[in-house]
Amino acid sequence: MSNLNDLHPTFTRFAVEPYTPTIGAVVHDLDLRQPLDATTQAELRQALALHEVLFFRDQHITPQQQVDFTRSFGNVAEVKAFFPRLENHPEIEIVESTAERPKASSNWHADITWREQPPLGTSLYAQVIPASGGDTLWASLTAAYASLPPAFQAYLETLTAVHTWEISGWTEYLLRKDASGDELKAARAKYPPVEHPVVRVHPVTGKKVLYVNSTFTSHIKGLSRVESDTLLTQLFALPQVPEFQARLRWAPGTLAVWDNRSTQHYAVGDFFPQHRKLHRITVTD
Numbered sequence: 001m002s003n004l005n006d007l008h009p010t011f012t013r014f015a016v017e018p019y020t021p022t023i024g025a026v027v028h029d030l031d032l033r034q035p036l037d038a039t040t041q042a043e044l045r046q047a048l049a050l051h052e053v054l055f056f057r058d059q060h061i062t063p064q065q066q067v068d069f070t071r072s073f074g075n076v077a078e079v080k081a082f083f084p085r086l087e088n089h090p091e092i093e094i095v096e097s098t099a100e101r102p103k104a105s106s107n108w109h110a111d112i113t114w115r116e117q118p119p120l121g122t123s124l125y126a127q128v129i130p131a132s133g134g135d136t137l138w139a140s141l142t143a144a145y146a147s148l149p150p151a152f153q154a155y156l157e158t159l160t161a162v163h164t165w166e167i168s169g170w171t172e173y174l175l176r177k178d179a180s181g182d183e184l185k186a187a188r189a190k191y192p193p194v195e196h197p198v199v200r201v202h203p204v205t206g207k208k209v210l211y212v213n214s215t216f217t218s219h220i221k222g223l224s225r226v227e228s229d230t231l232l233t234q235l236f237a238l239p240q241v242p243e244f245q246a247r248l249r250w251a252p253g254t255l256a257v258w259d260n261r262s263t264q265h266y267a268v269g270d271f272f273p274q275h276r277k278l279h280r281i282t283v284t285d
Contacts, residue, residue: 010043010046011043011046011047012039012043013030013037013039013040013043014027014028014029014030014040014043014044015027015028015029016028016047016051018051019051019053019055019246020245020246022140022143022243022244022245022246023051023052023053023138023139023140023143023244023245023246023263024051024052024053024054024055024138024246024248025047025050025051025053025054025055026054026055026056026057027044027047027054027055027056030056031059032056032059032061032065032066032069032255033059033060033061033062033065035068036069036072040072041072041073044072044073045072045073045204046204048073048121048257048258048259049202049204049205049259050205052138052140052142052258052259052262052263053138053246053256053257053258053259053263054256054257054258055248055254055255055256056254056255056256056257057251057253057254058253058254059125059253059254059255060253061125061255063086063088063089063092063279064089066092066123066125066255066279066281067089067091067092067281069123069255070091070123070257070281070283073120073121073123073257073283074120074121074283074284074285075283075284075285076091076281076282076283076284077091077282077284078090078091083095083280084096086279091281091282092279092280092281093279093280093281093282094277094278094279094280095124095277095278095279095280096128096275096276096277096278097269097271097272097275097276097277098273098275099272099273099274099275102269102272102273103267103269103272103276106266106267106268106269107168107214107215107266108139108213108214108215108236108239108240108264108265108266109168109213109214109215109216109264109265109266110141110211110213110216110260110261110263110264110265111260111282112260112282113163113196113211113213113216113217114163114164114165114191114193114194114216115191115194116194117284117285118196118260118261119260119282119283119284120259120260120261120283120284120285121257121258121259121260121261121282121283122257122258122260122280122281122282122283123255123256123257123280123281123283124136124255124256124257124258124278124279124280124281125254125255125278125279125280126250126251126252126253126254126255126278127277127278127279128275128276128277129250129251129252129254129276130271130274130275130276131274132271132274133268133270133271133274134250134267134268134270134271134274134276135247135248135249135250135268136247136248136250136256136265136266136267136268137245137246137247137248137265137266137268138245138246138248138258138263138264138265138266139238139239139240139241139244139245139263139264139265139266140244140245140262140263141209141210141211141238141239141244141262141263141264142202142205142207142208142209142262143243143244144210144238144239144241144244145199145208145209145210146207146208147238147241147244153199153208156198156199156210156235157197157198157199157208159197159198159199159220159221159222159223160195160196160197160198160220160221160222161195161196161197161198161211161212161217161219161220161221161232162193162194162195162217162218162219162220162221163193163194163195163196163216163217163218164192164193164194164216164218165187165191165216166188166193166218167215167216167218168215168216170187171184174187193218195221196211197211198210198211198212198220198235199211200261202261202262203261205262207262209261209262210235210238212232212235212236213236213239213264214232214236217232217236219232220232239264239266250278260283
């Protein structure tokens with residue numbers, strides 16, 4: 001690995017190997033069981049902003065070590081999504097699929113964009129991996145935006161989109177869980193729809209990012225339903241372009257950290273009825 005640092009000499013505390021020319025990097029020469037000093041943490045944040053998703057292989061860490069490492073990227077706290085929590089570690093969500101509880105249908109999305117301040121990023125650590133299948137893909141919405149004609153970019157920058165969790169299937173889930181509708185009513189009151197610019201500026205890189213996703217973006221404000229649906233259909237297709245993607249084959253000890261401000265991801269649901277379990281931590285500013 002001695003030559004990997006030559007690929008990006010900015011980083012002095014670890015080696016970075018680009019995963020694709022567009023998005024992703026494998027980080028070498030770091031033991032995530034050990035405390036990381038301020039310089040290492042700062043370089044990790046820089047690497048994340050630059051590469052948008054980082055992969056760490058052969059890391060055999062405890063839940064607390066995952067929490068401690070994830071704090072290198074920002075604040076870690078319990079985020080009120082709809083997944084079960086790991087006992088004694090409320091920061092860790094359990095993302096699990098079994099033969100009895102197959103995963104929901106896969107969709108491209110960024111995490112929790114239905115909040116006024118969506119998460120900075122996410123760390124995901126492999127616990128149980130299928131013998132085959134169960135990959136995760138990430139797409140760079142920085143690259144997607146950059147691929148568009150300048151006039152179209154300028155038009156998109158004038159638009160605002162509405163995001164809501166209610167179009168993602170959680171409405172039906174909450175009604176199945178509580179037929180009275182009380183939980184659904186409480187969720188609607190606590191998490192009403194929010195608005196975000198269709199194009200955001202990344203706070204670290206200064207690059208412009210397309211910020212709509214098919215899971216949580218319901219419509220474009222100020223456009224007719226037909227106009228909004230037509231435009232969103234075009235924009236929702238961009239993460240599906242292979243040149244904007246990185247695809248990770250999980251293995252025991254693999255941990256991924258991604259920048260939720262500039263990427264979308266897709267969990268491939270091709271492994272049923274095999275067991276798949278990961279521990280997820282959300283990072284906030």
